[in-house]
Amino acid sequence: MTEALLAALYIFVIAMFLGFAVITKVPPLLHTPLMSGSNAISGITIIGALIVAGRQEGWLQTILGLIAIILAMINVVGGYLVTDRMLQMFKRKPGEK
Amino acid sequence: MALREVLIALAYMIASACFVIGLMWLQSPKRARAGNMLSALGMLLAIIATLFVSGIKDYSVIIIGMIIGSALGAVMAYTVKMTAMPQMVGILNGFGGGASALVAAAEFFKYVADPSTLTPDVSVSIMLAMVVGSVTLSGSMIAAGKLQGIVHERPITYPFQNIINLIFFLTIVAAGVFLVASFGHPWVFLYLTVAALVFGVLFTIPIGGADMPVVICFLNALSGVAAAMAGFVIKNNALIIAGSLVGASGIILTQIMCWAMNRPITNVLFGAFGAVTAASSATATATKKTVRPIQPDEAAILLAYAQLVIIVPGYGMAVSQAQHAVRQLADELAKRGVTVKYAIHPVAGRMPGHMNVLLAEANVPYEQLYDMDQINDEFQNADVALIVGANDVVNPAARYDKSSPIYGMPILNADHAKHIIVLKRSMNPGFAGIENELFYNEKTRMLFGDAKESLTKLINEVKNL
Structure with missing residues (x-):
């Protein structure tokens, strides 16, 4: 347990620092798409939802898993699509496609 | 490790890289859209890889859930007005947090049925994912309600608010510690869940509409942390990495917003800003200008x-x-x-x-x-x-x-x-x-x-x- 946990904690801490480094460089212009886009990324929990819903270990877990899939998919699909909708509006010159 | 597991793990690694590159490309408006698409591709890859995980036996529930969720998400994304974007992001934050909490709950019941493989780090992670995810869910719904004008936008305050909230929070911590020390007790777990949901509400109602930028960022961070905690529960690095990235993003944005208002985060979250000033402004208007x-x-x-x-x-x-x-x-x-x-x-x-x-x-x-x-x-x-x-x-x-x-x-x-x-x-x-x-x-x-x-x-x- 300890070794695996330590490795996971390493990843957690390093990913946090990576996140700080990358995201401080995002300009305020794009902060709203950053939020909705990173939001969609937090829908990664769909992985857990799929595993939980598909392993057939009792109706309670399956129902919890089903609701988790629905919520996570709304998060993923809604998040990415709405971010794309916003980003395609940002243009350098008027009328630019 | 079987070949299939190696391939799945590699797919998760590529997906994580897509998320990081996608965020990097958000640094300029020219590449931002491509970055978002790359990030979405990474997510698609992660989902497909997960469908091959050996533990999954039944696909009917998965297909139903994915169709319903995708349809709802797409409708929301295409119909929302740009002016309503803060509410939209708030709701999505909440759903992400809620999904992480539900994954933790399902894992909890799995280990209740068979505690033989349970280790303390997993039980700690379950409690954290459950609490953070639930607070994110209910807090986001209140924040979205305030932004939409369904919930009263002004801070809702009552005497000893912060003390009552603190005591309430401590009971959640106590329940969590108890559950880690003595695993099982579904009723205590239910209390933990309900209390975390109520706490999310109590925490958000005293915060005024003008402070919503901070709250939305903070909840964004929490939704990421909840996903990372769920990653510790199911021992999945993709969840830990993606969750940490979102957590970092939310924390940075929260900090930028607080700097822009020159107020410490504690003042925004616990200060009930706008409740007191509304009263004092009455005297100010009396002076003739x-x-x-x-x-x-x-x-x-x-x-x-x-x-x-x-x-x-x-x-x-x-x-x-x-x-x-x-x-x-x-x-x-x-x-x-x-x-x-x-x-x-x-x-x-x-x-x-x-x-x-x-x-x-x-x-x-x-x-x-x-x-x-x-x-x-x-x-x-x-x-x-x-x-x-x-x-x-x-x-x-x-x-x-x-x-x-x-x-x-x-x-x-x-x-x-x-x-x-x-x-x-x-x-x-x-x-x-x-x-x-x-x-x-x-x-x-x-x-x-x-x-x-x-x-x-x-x-x-x-x-x-």
Whole structure:
């Protein structure tokens, strides 16, 4: 347990620092798409939802898993699509496609 | 490790890399859209890889859930108005947190049925994911409700609020510690869940509408942390990495918002800002000051014969959906050779970057949108500063009036312009209930009325000149 946990904690801490480094460089212009886009990324929990819903270990877990899939998919699909909708509006010159 | 597991693990690694590169490309508007697509591809890869995980036996529930969730998500994404983007992001935050909590709950019941493989780090992670996810879910719904106007926007306060919330929070911690020490007890787990949901509500209701940018960012961070915790529960690195990235993003944005208001995060979250000031402003309005109204024809002349006009948009522009009218006016002025720039304060609107998205929707080229630091020195050269629905972010009292609740907040130097025209519905103080000195400035003229209607009149007057 300890070794695996330590490795996971390493990843957690390093990913946090990576996140700080990358995201401080995002300009305020794009902060709203950053939020909705990173939001969609937090829908990664769909992985857990799929595993939980598909392993057939009792109706309670399956129902919890089903609701988790629905919520996570709304998060993923809604998040990415709405971010794309916003980003395609940002243009350098008027009328630019 | 079987070949299949190796391939799945590699797919997760590639997906994680896609998320990081996608966020990197968000650093410039040119590549941002491609970055978002890359990130989405990474997510697709992660989902496909997960379908091959050996533990999954039944696909019917998965297919049903994915169809329902995708359809709802797509409908929301295509129908939401750009002005309602803060609510949308709030709701999505909440759903992400809720999904992580549900994954933790399912794992909890799995280990209740068979505790043989349970280790303490997993039980700790289950409790953390459950609590953080539930707080994110209910807190986000209240925040979205406030932004939509369903929940009262002003801070809801009661005596000993922070102490009651603290005690309540401590019972959640106690329940969590108890469950880790003695695993099982579904009723205690139920208490933990319900209490965390209630805490999310209690935590959000005392925070006022104008502070929502901070709350939305904070909940964004929490949704990421919840996903990372769920990653510790199911021992999945993709969840840990993606969750940490989102957590870091939310923390940074929260910090930027707090800096932009010059208030520590604790003050925003526990200060019930806007409740006290509403009372104190009543005395301030009693002192007599004069405002100078202006008619559209006269305002149009000021604008049309200017060289440089700086437009300062605020939440009022979003409320009256005036972004398209703003751009039309700017176009008319540009035709007459006037240079038009936009000054965007970091906390203008109800979420970071809110004004930028609305103006982009109205086809304003992003090169005309300036951050506070980029444009503040230019106000002194501006002939007219046109304030469209902004209030606190241009209040000069923030510079010197120590008694003002917004003292110390960096503001846009609109008062340095030669003329200031303020589009405003009435003289009622803005959301935070703070009297704005700019309105009484000798250089300031007030154009009363709905922002969109006033702009339409201005456009016609400028055309007729």
